[in-house]
Amino acid sequence: MSERRVVVFSSAAELGATLAQLVSSRAEKALSTDGSFFSLGLSGGSLVNILGKDLPAVQNLDCSKWLIGFCDERLVPFNDAESTYGLYKNHLFSKINIPENRILAIDPSLPVDECADDYAGKLRKAFSTQQIPVFDMLLLGMGPDGHTCSLFPNHPLLQEIQRTVAPITDSPKPPLQRVTMTLPVVNAARCVVFVSTGGSKAPVLKQVLEGGEGPALPASLVTPSQGELFWLLDEPAASSLTSQVERPGPGAKL
Numbered sequence: 001m002s003e004r005r006v007v008v009f010s011s012a013a014e015l016g017a018t019l020a021q022l023v024s025s026r027a028e029k030a031l032s033t034d035g036s037f038f039s040l041g042l043s044g045g046s047l048v049n050i051l052g053k054d055l056p057a058v059q060n061l062d063c064s065k066w067l068i069g070f071c072d073e074r075l076v077p078f079n080d081a082e083s084t085y086g087l088y089k090n091h092l093f094s095k096i097n098i099p100e101n102r103i104l105a106i107d108p109s110l111p112v113d114e115c116a117d118d119y120a121g122k123l124r125k126a127f128s129t130q131q132i133p134v135f136d137m138l139l140l141g142m143g144p145d146g147h148t149c150s151l152f153p154n155h156p157l158l159q160e161i162q163r164t165v166a167p168i169t170d171s172p173k174p175p176l177q178r179v180t181m182t183l184p185v186v187n188a189a190r191c192v193v194f195v196s197t198g199g200s201k202a203p204v205l206k207q208v209l210e211g212g213e214g215p216a217l218p219a220s221l222v223t224p225s226q227g228e229l230f231w232l233l234d235e236p237a238a239s240s241l242t243s244q245v246e247r248p249g250p251g252a253k254l
């Protein structure tokens with residue numbers, strides 16, 4: 001397991017700019033090592049606006065060899081305000097040169113079980129040489145309850161080790177029906193980056209990063225077996241932490 005880096009920024013704006021640089025630098029690294037594509041898994045929620053603002057601002061960004069997947073998705077039509085794909089289409093994909101056929105989206109017209117299998121099949125095909133998809137980078141969020149992707153506290157899906165993508169029909173956060181990457185896929189990634197901002201995340205961050213009573217929360221089960229693990233926080237989110245964190249100056253690169 002690799003070292004975890006907890007990095008705190010004085011503002012969400014600085015966090016966003018550094019995140020965008022980190023994505024761009026890992027893309028360059030992946031393309032110079034392997035050459036074929038840079039695979040990036042996106043989460044929904046607050047990440048959409050951060051990436052939509054800061055990624056297109058990276059100078060000379062070339063996404064023509066990127067492959068986009070979704071760490072989880074809500075089973076709603078793409079034009080529904082809850083659709084993560086729909087939000088990224090409007091806020092990010094329309095602003096960068098990512099080829100449409102390199103975006104692996106779910107088929108929201110399918111029943112949820114079939115939708116999960118269909119999306120797992122798309123991943124299998126795209127990562128043809130691997131049994132389990134190994135993403136170059138996954139960007140994750142964390143809810144105030146400690147959930148990440150659509151993996152919720154005390155949910156049986158936390159034990160899922162057979163499937164790469166699973167359906168969920170009883171999501172505690174609406175909408176009820178979603179599909180999600182499972183922990184084996186998340187923990188196989190080469191680089192996992194959590195992004196958490198705002199004071200509402202402070203208590204759960206304390207628990208996830210510094211431990212506490214009770215069963216482990218989903219976000220604390222993210223421990224990439226060989227990849228890097230970053231937690232990028234703003235000051236309000238980090239306000240309850242007492243362990244050592246990094247505080248880079250403006251414009252720093254990770």
Ligand SMILES: O=C1O[C@H](COP(=O)(O)O)[C@@H](O)[C@H](O)[C@H]1O
Pocket residue numbers: 043044045046047071072073074140141142143144147148149150173
């Ligand atoms: O429902 C979801 O929530 C999490 C956390 O979102 P945030 O707005 O608190 O950052 C998100 O990572 C996940 O993709 C989404 O489906």
